[in-house]
Amino acid sequence: MTNLNLRRAATGLIVPLIALAVWQMFSSMGWVNALVLPSPLAVLRKWIEYLLPTSPYGAESGNWFIWLFSGELIHDTMSSMYRVLVGFAVGAGLALPLGLSMGSSQRVYTWMNPLIQVLRPIPPIAYIPLSILWFGLGNPPAIFLIAIGAFFPVLINTIAGVRNVDSIYLRAARNLGANQRTLFLRIMLPAAVPYILSGVRIGIGTAFIVVIVAEMIAVNNGLGFRILEAREYFWSDKIIAGMISIGMLGLAIDLAVTRLNNHLLRWHRGLEN
Template sequence: MSNKALRYLSKKAVGFGYAAVSLLLFVTIWQITVSLSGVNEALFPSPLSAFNALLEIIGDGTLTDHVISSMFRFAVGFVVAVAIAVVGGIIFGWFDVLYRLINPIIQLLRPISPIAWMPFIVLAFGIGDMPAIVTIFIAAFFPVFISTAVGVKNVPEIYLKVARNFGVGKVEIFWKIIFPAAFPQITGGIHLALGSAWVFLVCGEMIGAQSGLGYLIIDARNNLRCDILAADIVIIGIIGLLLDTALRYAEGQILKKWGLQKE
């Protein structure tokens, strides 16, 4: 085995070690808090109770159904939001007049919580998948759009002058110069959008859906199953972590392809 492979495996082993210690610390603090609180486990479940509840909802298929529903809504809302926001951000970031025209509107709408739009969303789309998808779209769109537009505006002018001097066409300038130069800032916005969209997915499902991880929280609360509620919260956190990890991996692979990150 080469030294490069050994270094890679060693790095991964250290990473997993830190993750294991962090998880153990979290569970320990959780158990100590339960023990010192004196609250009945039916209201404040211990890690063991939550784990048993997790096995229960895995065994009867409940968790699988809700995860599939949530991931479908998240994938549709997030991918559509990112695609439109990146394309729109590049266009508006490139054309300064359009940016100056649209920026006040964006800054007016951006601070409004997606949940504030929920009554209008439910009136327009009813209940089911669409309210959650639209909520995710709103939560993900603004961070990506703003980061992309600012990233494009901050591309050094010297890059563009060199490209024009070498006769690079306008389409190639966008794809080979502007997009790679703005990519780190775009991915920063996507990371923010991912966390925000995942949070608001759960909120949207708690209001306008009959399935999903957010709905499972409401259902567990209504049935006084705090152990299932705690298990669901942990699963939501784990999936969010996995999504962020997958995004970072994809970002790293793209940067390696462009020669902007070391192997």
């Protein structure tokens, strides 16, 4: 990491640290109810308890690796990530070919666009009753909701990427004798890649939002379920600890996707350096 990046990272920490200091000060002075809003130190203690395993099994036998990764937070994070990845793969896997077809063929676009425009404004959470009726409880309804959340961002961005190809390139390729297949593979698809990757970033972010809602309704593990469970017992510190875990995981996913985008778009204007 360069010095400039280090300075930017340090600058970005100033406001969160000030907010934490003010929060801790208000809690220490008794200005806020600890049951409603526990102090940052209380939340940190609960987060550590949530992270570390409660059972001595594994530690006593000397298998520290198994013991370390048997904590409740690790299990919940892995469960949520599994649903996000599978649901996103299903949604993006359906959206990508459909988006390429709609973007490259006016006939397909004319047939499919009215249906897409009717379904697109419906939020994924509106499908919760149907998902439970169709799939019951467990992972299938959660994956179904996540797939819907990821489907439309990838689809719309893919369509936009293919349809926004500069007509100069298309005319030049046709004048050089390129057929429709060559136009699609050598002109339209490469030009649409930045749009597709932007849709992937938005789609996986939406998938992570939807998984938390789905876990509060249809499953019995995961970060969303644990927050709902903590609410039932009025464990405010565990609720906030779970929220912080979601934020950290979401930040890690976004940084990973951004790095992947920058790597794949090295050739794109503005990312050469």
